[in-house]
Structures are given as structure tokens and as C-alpha cells.
Amino acid sequence: MAGTAEQIMDIAEGLIRSRGYQGFAFREIASTVGIKSASVHYHFPTKGDLAQAVMDRHVAQFDTALAEIDQQGGSADKKLKAYIGLYRREIGKQKELPVCMMLSTDSEVLPEDVVKALQAYYKLNVKWLTDLVSSKHSKMDAKTAKRKASLIHAALNGAVLGVRSVNSKQYFEQVADEVLALL
Amino acid sequence: MAGTAEQIMDIAEGLIRSRGYQGFAFREIASTVGIKSASVHYHFPTKGDLAQAVMDRHVAQFDTALAEIDQQGGSADKKLKAYIGLYRREIGKQKELPVCMMLSTDSEVLPEDVVKALQAYYKLNVKWLTDLVSSKHSKMDAKTAKRKASLIHAALNGAVLGVRSVNSKQYFEQVADEVLALL
DNA sequence: GTCTATAAGATGATAGAC
DNA sequence: GTCTATCATCTTATAGAC
Known part of the structure; x- marks a missing residue:
């Protein structure tokens, strides 16, 4: 049984990924959790705070995942x-879509701190x-x-975006195979 | 002096590209044009109708641009x-962002017809x-x-998306150069 | 922590006058 | 074509009780 704050973040993350930052409302999250919107505000004062929390949590998980890949070692291709x-x-x-990709398209209506976190996330990926x-x-x-890293990164992001338009995961797999050959 | 409907579409397109489908309001468009929101509804009954019109106009322009490229001839690299x-x-x-890329991320809250147009647009690009x-x-x-075409398409889309996160057009140019070498 | 109640404003959309 | 006026609804956010 996850804490209420965790549940709120889970639902917010799902809504951000499917409809974007402007596509979710405190009332909807509240009713899904089974509480009232005022209670959501208790955990996350503003909508921006909630988006920031979702973003931070995702980045932390991603950092861990990258560290695990590095730790397991092996060839560059395996990584x-x-x-x-x-x-x-x-x-x-x-x-x-991945949270950060969706939030990136909403950057014009996002709190400044979230936008900065988004830029840092991008840099982390390209550096890795x-x-x-x-x-x-x-x-x-x-x-x-x-430059090669940027190409790989762009291609993978475009591949994820494309899945939505072509309505098939196969599109991602095909591009991913081509990306592997780029390394 | 462009017609009112044209002006409305111009402004709507700019707003969709910067803030997305959920980021613009009839009142805002109206005040920019210098009319009232009821008059905007006269030209485009619903928000979905306006999005559809913006999308259709863009696709038509894009089709023309592709036809011109084909018509001018030359090497595949030149094209x-x-x-x-x-x-x-x-x-x-x-x-x-390009209209269709932004609308694609908003597909969960878009009228069905717009989503279909989006999918057709994607297919057109990959086929070309x-x-x-x-x-x-x-x-x-x-x-x-x-597969190669999908890779090129994905990389270019990802490159455009990346410009927003890295805050520099140079990112696009670097990926674009790499893409040229893929052909 | 969660509730009720409510503020204060925005939104898409329509009816009917001019 | 454009207007005024309005509706019904949703939005984020807060105050104060329990």
C-alpha cells in the first residue's frame, strides 16, 4: 500500500504521459485516488509542484537505471x-509518451524550474x-x-514519438535496430 | 489583407505550435485578431474544427513543398x-514545434478525424x-x-524536439548533418 | 490528512440583435 | 460577420472545521 503522495504522483504521471501537463486536473486525480482535490493540494500545493515532483522522481529512477547499466559492464553494444x-x-x-518528452512539448506553460530540470535531463542523456x-x-x-550520440538520441526519441502516429510498436523496434547499427 | 478565417488559423497555428491544442483559447485568438470569441465560432464552430482546418492547411502546404522538391529533380542527396x-x-x-508534431502529442484529446489526418501525414512522410x-x-x-527511411524520419523529428530542450538550433544542424550521411 | 465550502477566474459554446 | 449577453462547466487554489 503506497502512500497517498505516491499514488497521486503515479496517477499524475500517467495523465501527463497520455494528455500532457495541461490535460490533467486535481479533481480527476483526487477522484481516482478516492479523496478530494483539497487533499491533493495538501500534498502538492500547486500544479507546478506536482509536475516537478513527478519529474524529479522519474529522473531519479532513470539515473539509477543508467548506473545499473554501467555497473553490469559488458560491451558498448550491450549497453x-x-x-x-x-x-x-x-x-x-x-x-x-515518456514523461520528459511530453513535458518538453509543454515547456511553454511549465514552471521555470521544471524546464531547467528538463534541460539537465537532456544533457545527461547525451553525455552518457x-x-x-x-x-x-x-x-x-x-x-x-x-554528434553520433546526438543522432542516436534524436532517433530514439523520434522513434517513440512515431509509435503514436503509426499506432504500432513495431515502428519503434525497426528504428531501434537501425540505431544499434549506428554505434 | 488576409481574410478573417486566415488570420484566425495563423494565430491558432502559432499557439498550437508553442503551447499545444490545450494551450489556446477562443478568447485569446479573438482578442489578437481584434474581434470577439463568438465571431471566431462563426468561422470555426468548434475547437476541433479549428484544429482540423489548421492541420489541413499545413498538410496542403507540405504536399506542395514535396511536389516542388520532386519537380526540381537532382540527386537523392540534394532532395x-x-x-x-x-x-x-x-x-x-x-x-x-511543427504543428503535426505538437498535435501528435495531443492526440488523446483531439477529435478522431484530426488523429486520422495525423496518421496519414506520417505515412506520407515515410513513403516519400x-x-x-x-x-x-x-x-x-x-x-x-x-527501415532506413524510418530512421531518417525519426532522427529528424527527434532533432526538432531536442532544440527545445537544449535551447540551441545548432543541435538540429548537427543531427541533420549526420542524417545526410545516412542516406 | 482529509473534509466542506467557496472564491475567482477561465473555458467552449449558443441565442438573438444589429 | 460581428456584436452583447449569457450559460453551464471546469479550473487552481484557499480557509477553516474535524
Whole structure:
């Protein structure tokens, strides 16, 4: 039995991923949890606070997942496969995008702190991928490695986005296979 | 002096691109045009109708642009450069995404017809790119060409999305250069 | 922690006058 | 085509009781 704050974040995360920041309301979250909207405000004073909490929790989980991949070791290809697995996991429920991707499209109506967290998250991803590329191609200069990492990152994000438009997870898998060959 | 309906669509398109479907209101559009919200409803009965009109107009412009690229002829690389130019043009105003990309993330709250148009638009893009890939690699089988086309499409979409998070158009240019090398 | 009650404002949409 | 006026509903958020 998860705490109320946790439940609220779970539901908010799902709604953000399917409808975006502007697509959920305190009342809806409250009724799903089985409480009143005033009680949601007790845990998260403003809507921005709730979005920030959801974002922070997700980033923390993601950091842990990346650390685990690094810890398990193995080839660069194996690590990229595991990284792609993180994306695949987020597609699980169709019609949902990863939290940070959806929030990124809502950045114009988000509190400044959330936008900053979003930018930091992006940089973290590209840096991790850049290190991965460098580890496989020891003679490649840093700039080239970063460009390749950016391509991989963009392709995976685009692949996730595409699933929504083509209505099939296969699209993601096909792009993911091509991405693996890029490394 | 553009007609009122045109003006409404222009403003709606800008708002959809920066804040999404749920981020604009009839009253705001009306006050920007200099009329009242009831008059906006005269031209576009419902919010969904307005979104559909904006989407249809954009798709028509895009179709024309693709036809022009085909008409001008030249190498496959030249055509891909021109195709990438269509994306670059849409980034012009920072903090804005292409209409169809933004609407795609809002698909859960969009009228069914708009979602269908979105899916058709996606298919059109991948098909055009598939033909392009096939024209350069005459011996490549159709399936492989489509996979490569999907990769290119995903990477370009991801590149546009990334501009928002990294706050620099250079990110797009770097990925675009890598994409050119993929063909 | 959760509730009731309510504020204060925005929203999509319509009726009917001009 | 555009207006005024209005409806019914939803929104985030707060005050104060339990």
C-alpha cells in the first residue's frame, strides 16, 4: 500500500504521459485516488509542484537505471541495447509518451524550474551516450562522438514519438535496430 | 489583407505550435485578431474544427513543398537536403514545434478525424523518404529501404524536439548533418 | 490528512440583435 | 460577420472545521 503522495504522483504521471501537463486536473486525480482535490493540494500545493515532483522522481529512477547499466559492464553494444530497453519500457502502455518528452512539448506553460530540470535531463542523456560512443571508438575525437550520440538520441526519441502516429510498436523496434547499427 | 478565417488559423497555428491544442483559447485568438470569441465560432464552430482546418492547411502546404522538391529533380542527396530544409524552416521561431508534431502529442484529446489526418501525414512522410532511399540504392529491397527511411524520419523529428530542450538550433544542424550521411 | 465550502477566474459554446 | 449577453462547466487554489 503506497502512500497517498505516491499514488497521486503515479496517477499524475500517467495523465501527463497520455494528455500532457495541461490535460490533467486535481479533481480527476483526487477522484481516482478516492479523496478530494483539497487533499491533493495538501500534498502538492500547486500544479507546478506536482509536475516537478513527478519529474524529479522519474529522473531519479532513470539515473539509477543508467548506473545499473554501467555497473553490469559488458560491451558498448550491450549497453546500448540496455539503454534502448529503457525506452521500450516506457512505450509499454500504448498512447503514452515518456514523461520528459511530453513535458518538453509543454515547456511553454511549465514552471521555470521544471524546464531547467528538463534541460539537465537532456544533457545527461547525451553525455552518457557520448561516453558510450567514445568507449567503443577510442580514436574518435570528442566532437564527432557527441554528434553520433546526438543522432542516436534524436532517433530514439523520434522513434517513440512515431509509435503514436503509426499506432504500432513495431515502428519503434525497426528504428531501434537501425540505431544499434549506428554505434 | 488576409481574410478573417486566415488570420484566425495563423494565430491558432502559432499557439498550437508553442503551447499545444490545450494551450489556446477562443478568447485569446479573438482578442489578437481584434474581434470577439463568438465571431471566431462563426468561422470555426468548434475547437476541433479549428484544429482540423489548421492541420489541413499545413498538410496542403507540405504536399506542395514535396511536389516542388520532386519537380526540381537532382540527386537523392540534394532532395534530402531540401527535405531537411522543410524541417529547418519550422524551427525558425524558437520554442515552436511543427504543428503535426505538437498535435501528435495531443492526440488523446483531439477529435478522431484530426488523429486520422495525423496518421496519414506520417505515412506520407515515410513513403516519400522510402522512395528517396530506393532511388539512391536501386538494389536495396523495399523493406530495408523503409527501415532506413524510418530512421531518417525519426532522427529528424527527434532533432526538432531536442532544440527545445537544449535551447540551441545548432543541435538540429548537427543531427541533420549526420542524417545526410545516412542516406 | 482529509473534509466542506467557496472564491475567482477561465473555458467552449449558443441565442438573438444589429 | 460581428456584436452583447449569457450559460453551464471546469479550473487552481484557499480557509477553516474535524
